[in-house]
Structure formats: structure tokens, C-alpha cells
Amino acid sequence: MLSESRREKILENSEKLIIDYIKPNSRVLDLGCGEGALLEKLQAGKNVRAVGIEIDEKNVLTCISKGLSVCQGNIDEGLTDYADKSFDYIIINNTLQQIFKPEYVINEMRRVGKIIIIGMASFTFWKIRLSLLFHGKLPKTAFYQYEWYNTPNIRVISVKDFKIFADAHNIEILDFYGNVKNNFYKLPINIANLISKYCIFICR
Amino acid sequence: MNAKAEINDNNIKFKDSVGIVEKKLLHFNNAEKKLLLDCGQILFPFILAYETYGQLNAKKDNVILIFHALSGDSHAAGYYSEEDKKPGWWDMMIGPGKAFDTNKYYVICSNVIGGCMGSTGPSSVNPQTGKPYCLTFPQITINDMVKAQKMLLDELGIKKLFSVSGGSMGGMLGLQFMINYPDMLDSAILFATTARLSAENIAFNAVGRMAITSDPNWNNGEYYDKQPPDAGLAVARMLAHITYLSREILKEKFDRKLQDKEKYSYDFNIDFQVESYLKYQGYSFVRRFDANSYLYITKAMDYFDLTDKDGKLTPAFRNLNKNMKVAVVSFTSDWLFPTAMSKMIVNALKSQNIDVTFCEVNSNRGHDAFLLEKEKLTTIVKGFLENVERK
Structure with a gap:
């Protein structure tokens, strides 16, 4: 499927962007690390001290078998015991849409991490807008493939919504990237809000 | 062979x-x-x-x-x-x-x-x-x-x-x-x-110790030249063994299956497989373990905090x-x-x-x-x- 491969490509490039951004020898926490693909690359290429948090036992076992440090747990409560600023970077890539308490989690990320990196699908991509307008039902796209009744994605967020959230919470946006086709560019927020399926906020 | x-x-x-x-x-x-x-x-x-x-x-x-x-x-x-x-x-x-x-x-x-x-x-x-x-x-x-x-x-x-x-x-x-x-x-x-x-952990250990010390053969711990408190130690082990299992595995392994019989015996002999299993666990344990050691080691655990x-x-x-x-x-x-x-x-x-x-x-x-x-x-x-x- 075209949308499937586009999605994979975008996610792969989002990981590349994040990896490039992270300085060697730093301490990194990846929330919702899945099978640990990002952690593995960070550890191999940048000598980073990386830790993941992941809820699924199978994924946790896969991470451990790769020699990665991972803590099984729910992100909604997973950061409580980490000391202030104990990580140089905290990443949440393609996971924010699945958590119950994003406001709490983002505040916790800022407390525990020096820099936080948020990668997420944007719901205001123009095709989604048109689909809603013309079909009058929930759109299905590369990042929204499920039905309303079986989707793990319990939240829809847009680039603009996140910007409004950031301003209201005094979150400083250090860098912002939106995708055009497979690649990421530094785009103005209003443009990305219309043309990007996926975006990355780097904040403090 | x-x-x-x-x-x-x-x-x-x-x-x-x-x-x-x-x-x-x-x-x-x-x-x-x-x-x-x-x-x-x-x-x-x-x-x-x-x-x-x-x-x-x-x-x-x-x-x-x-x-x-x-x-x-x-x-x-x-x-x-x-x-x-x-x-x-x-x-x-x-x-x-x-x-x-x-x-x-x-x-x-x-x-x-x-x-x-x-x-x-x-x-x-x-x-x-x-x-x-x-x-x-x-x-x-x-x-x-x-x-x-x-x-x-x-x-x-x-x-x-x-x-x-x-x-x-x-x-x-x-x-x-x-x-x-x-x-x-x-x-x-x-x-x-x-x-x-936890209090629950200590409680289970306490019952195990009580089983041992209530056995007349325990004799204040002085039984090494006599009959040891096997019954007490077996009961302690049976109780502890239950805490090592889970509801799921007990159901899977035994459920209500009867031991070598078709009908209830209506007496206090063994009816259920789970009874037989626990009794076996209890009595095979006494062959290899000392009752006083059981008291000392469970107490050591209780003190752990x-x-x-x-x-x-x-x-x-x-x-x-x-x-x-x-x-x-x-x-x-x-x-x-x-x-x-x-x-x-x-x-x-x-x-x-x-x-x-x-x-x-x-x-x-x-x-x-x-x-x-x-x-x-x-x-x-x-x-x-x-x-x-x-x-």
C-alpha cells in the first residue's frame, strides 16, 4: 500500500532527524520505545546512554534481547521517579496520540529532560480536511488507518494545536520540522499545519 | 536398562x-x-x-x-x-x-x-x-x-x-x-x-513457624537425636507452597479433579488431587530440610526491610x-x-x-x-x- 510505505518512510526519516539532533555521549529516554529501533541506532552510532519505556511485554523482551535498557511501564505514570533534568533528551515519537494524560506527561518530560523531542502526526493535513468536508466521516490516511472503534490513537492533534499548547505552557520551541513527501523541512507552523502529515517539535 | x-x-x-x-x-x-x-x-x-x-x-x-x-x-x-x-x-x-x-x-x-x-x-x-x-x-x-x-x-x-x-x-x-x-x-x-x-508476607511466615513450633516433636528445637517435627514442617511447606502458585495454575493443574477415585469419600482422607499434591510437597520437603533452619530463615526474611x-x-x-x-x-x-x-x-x-x-x-x-x-x-x-x- 502506498500510504503504508509513505508512513514507514516518514517515520524512518523522523528517526534520522532525531538521531542527527542528539549529541554524542548524552543521556536519552525514549517514551514508547517499541522494539527499540531508535534506541539501538542511538546507542550504536552516538555512544548514548539510552533508556526506553514501553508498555508491551513482548516489545520489552525484544528490547532486552538487543541489549537495551528498558523499563516496562505506562508512560502516563512512568516518569514520576526520575530525578529533575536527569536526561539530556527525552523523545516521544509517534506515541503522544496514544496516551491519556499528555499535558501531565509533557510537563514531566520537561521536568526530567533538558530537551524534549516530540514527533507526531498532524490531523489538519489538507487531505484530511477535504476528506472530512466531502465525505463527512472520519478520514483514513497513512497515520489514521483505524476505525473509530478500534483505534489505539485516542487523540487527534494538529501542528497548530500543539503550538497553542506550547505557548500556554511557556514551552520554548527550539526547532520545528514538518514533512513534505518523505522529507522534513523547517517550515512555518501555519504552512506545516496545512501541508504536513507529520511534524517534530524540539522544545525546552 | x-x-x-x-x-x-x-x-x-x-x-x-x-x-x-x-x-x-x-x-x-x-x-x-x-x-x-x-x-x-x-x-x-x-x-x-x-x-x-x-x-x-x-x-x-x-x-x-x-x-x-x-x-x-x-x-x-x-x-x-x-x-x-x-x-x-x-x-x-x-x-x-x-x-x-x-x-x-x-x-x-x-x-x-x-x-x-x-x-x-x-x-x-x-x-x-x-x-x-x-x-x-x-x-x-x-x-x-x-x-x-x-x-x-x-x-x-x-x-x-x-x-x-x-x-x-x-x-x-x-x-x-x-x-x-x-x-x-x-x-x-x-x-x-x-x-x-509486607505484613501479608510476615503473616504467612508466622503461620508456617507456628505449624512447626506447635508440633510436639519440635521440643523447643531439641529434636536432633529424636523424631523431628515432620508434621509441623510439612504443614509449613504446604502453606508456603500455595503462596508460590497462582489461582490460574491451580485451576489448570488440578481444578476440582479427584485423586484416584470417582466419587467423594465423605471422610477426611484425600479426595482432591490438589490435596494429594500438597501433601506430597510437604512430606518430600521434610526429607531435605531442617525445621529449625526454616524458623531461622523465615525470621531473617521477616526482618528484611x-x-x-x-x-x-x-x-x-x-x-x-x-x-x-x-x-x-x-x-x-x-x-x-x-x-x-x-x-x-x-x-x-x-x-x-x-x-x-x-x-x-x-x-x-x-x-x-x-x-x-x-x-x-x-x-x-x-x-x-x-x-x-x-x-
Whole structure:
């Protein structure tokens, strides 16, 4: 499927962007690390001290078998015991849409991490807008493939919504990237809000 | 079975096994090396039983110390003889190519003091009186057990451990070792354990002890030349064994199935399979375990609490080796030391910036899962030790 491969490509490039951004020898926490693909690359290429948090036992076992440090747990409560600023970077890539308490989690990320990196699908991509307008039902796209009744994605967020959230919470946006086709560019927020399926906020 | 068939049988048995192993006894009778116990008394002289598997390398940096649980002993892997039917208690984890790979690591396991499998305990002869200690044996703690094992390492000339590991009480010894000797350790792997016994844990231990001390044969602990309190110890073991299982596994294994009968007997003989199973567990335990040791060791566990007055664990972890890595593993159906207890350890380690890996393994085997879930535990230990090596 075209949308499937586009999605994979975008996610792969989002990981590349994040990896490039992270300085060697730093301490990194990846929330919702899945099978640990990002952690593995960070550890191999940048000598980073990386830790993941992941809820699924199978994924946790896969991470451990790769020699990665991972803590099984729910992100909604997973950061409580980490000391202030104990990580140089905290990443949440393609996971924010699945958590119950994003406001709490983002505040916790800022407390525990020096820099936080948020990668997420944007719901205001123009095709989604048109689909809603013309079909009058929930759109299905590369990042929204499920039905309303079986989707793990319990939240829809847009680039603009996140910007409004950031301003209201005094979150400083250090860098912002939106995708055009497979690649990421530094785009103005209003443009990305219309043309990007996926975006990355780097904040403090 | 003819001789040839038996050899073939042993070839299968010893495949992936450390093979024939030997229990060694180390006598601590140098008056300068006494063991000062938490209760204020001194244990001297004393003996530690231990076994080793694999080869110590030239740099002496491939040592893994394994701690056994309440009813375990130094015999963690391998067989004592060709005819030996049962391997050591963690043979599934220790051996060539296994999780604790004896081709790579030098694995040591020692019987705790207070025990009854070679190390000095209440059934040992007190050299001052020439009679068994019985209840004159001083009360020991988890900390005392760990201090004794450190003395063993000193005697063996081992200054650094690549890892320590154990489940249940063995995990408690692991935690205590991390706290007592932070600079000796690169890592620890703790299974189904806790940093403090709960009221519920103490309650179960108390009932077990009561079963023993209520047995007239117990005779205030003085039974070594008489009939021992087998009934009391069997009941204690039966009760404890229930806490090692889970509702799911009891249903799966026994449910309400009857033992060798079609109908209820309407008397107090055994009706149900689960009754028969527990009775077997109880009475096979008394053949290998000493009732007084059971009292001393369960009491040592009851005293185990690493938290401070406010119930906080972090102060105990403040001086841990910040470069060490720790793996904590709990099991979904373990209600004796449930996941929340492991999470308490994990969270305290997180707060100290210690690199911690945590997995709650899906298992229906209850607390005993750490002795049974071979595949998942092997994945965890192998992956984690690789993680530690990379450092």
C-alpha cells in the first residue's frame, strides 16, 4: 500500500532527524520505545546512554534481547521517579496520540529532560480536511488507518494545536520540522499545519 | 536398562549441563575473621558450603554470584553423580550456552548461614558444646548472610563481581549485596523479590513457624537425636507452597479433579488431587530440610526491610554504584511478591539515576515462575548481560 510505505518512510526519516539532533555521549529516554529501533541506532552510532519505556511485554523482551535498557511501564505514570533534568533528551515519537494524560506527561518530560523531542502526526493535513468536508466521516490516511472503534490513537492533534499548547505552557520551541513527501523541512507552523502529515517539535 | 542405554541417557541428561559438580566446604576458623551478626552476637567458627561452575578467568572479572531462595542451597546447577536424578535448583539457567553461560562466566552459589545444606545453622554442632546449636544458634538476618558470602569471596580472592542474581529471598540478598559492597559490582539481576516483607508476607511466615513450633516433636528445637517435627514442617511447606502458585495454575493443574477415585469419600482422607499434591510437597520437603533452619530463615526474611521510617527506599540506594546496571523482573501472577514490590525497587533505582531494566513477565506460574519460565528468563538474562558487557 502506498500510504503504508509513505508512513514507514516518514517515520524512518523522523528517526534520522532525531538521531542527527542528539549529541554524542548524552543521556536519552525514549517514551514508547517499541522494539527499540531508535534506541539501538542511538546507542550504536552516538555512544548514548539510552533508556526506553514501553508498555508491551513482548516489545520489552525484544528490547532486552538487543541489549537495551528498558523499563516496562505506562508512560502516563512512568516518569514520576526520575530525578529533575536527569536526561539530556527525552523523545516521544509517534506515541503522544496514544496516551491519556499528555499535558501531565509533557510537563514531566520537561521536568526530567533538558530537551524534549516530540514527533507526531498532524490531523489538519489538507487531505484530511477535504476528506472530512466531502465525505463527512472520519478520514483514513497513512497515520489514521483505524476505525473509530478500534483505534489505539485516542487523540487527534494538529501542528497548530500543539503550538497553542506550547505557548500556554511557556514551552520554548527550539526547532520545528514538518514533512513534505518523505522529507522534513523547517517550515512555518501555519504552512506545516496545512501541508504536513507529520511534524517534530524540539522544545525546552 | 542395560549399561549402554544408561550412558546414552546420561549423555542426554548432561547435554547443556555443567555435568558432575561437587559441594565444597570452607571453614572460617581464623579468629581474626569473625562474623559479627546484626543481633549483636558473634558467629565463630563457621562453615560455608558452596559450589562453582565454569572457569575463573585470569583477570578474575567473570564472576557471577547466585543467591538461593528460602528452601534452596548451594547446588544451583549440575548433578552430584552419574546416578543423580535431579539437577541443581537453577540448572535451567546455569550451564554451557545457558543464560548464565558457564563457558563464559564463573558462577558461584553458596548456602546461606542458618541453612541446613552444609553451611553452619541450628542443626550444626556447636564446637563449644559438642552438641547441635538448636535454639542457641543466634538469629541471623539477610545482611548477615550477605556478609558471610562476602567473606567467602575474600577467601577465594575475588574482588569484583560481574553480576549477582537470585529470586525471591535470593533477590533480597542481591539488594543487600548492592548496598553493602557497591564497588564490587557491575550489575545485578533480581527476580520476584522485594525490598521489604509486607505484613501479608510476615503473616504467612508466622503461620508456617507456628505449624512447626506447635508440633510436639519440635521440643523447643531439641529434636536432633529424636523424631523431628515432620508434621509441623510439612504443614509449613504446604502453606508456603500455595503462596508460590497462582489461582490460574491451580485451576489448570488440578481444578476440582479427584485423586484416584470417582466419587467423594465423605471422610477426611484425600479426595482432591490438589490435596494429594500438597501433601506430597510437604512430606518430600521434610526429607531435605531442617525445621529449625526454616524458623531461622523465615525470621531473617521477616526482618528484611530496606526502607526508612517514612517507608522510603531511596535513602538505602543513595550510595549505590552509579555505574552499575540493574535488571528487575516480576511475574504477572506472583501474588507473594507482586509487581508493585518490584516497581518500588525500580522507582528507587530510577531516582538515583541508575540504569535499570524492568520487565513484568506474563506468566501463570505464580511466584515459582522464576524457577520455571526458562525461555523468557534466558532472553532477559542473556540480553541484559550483553548490555552490561557493553558498558
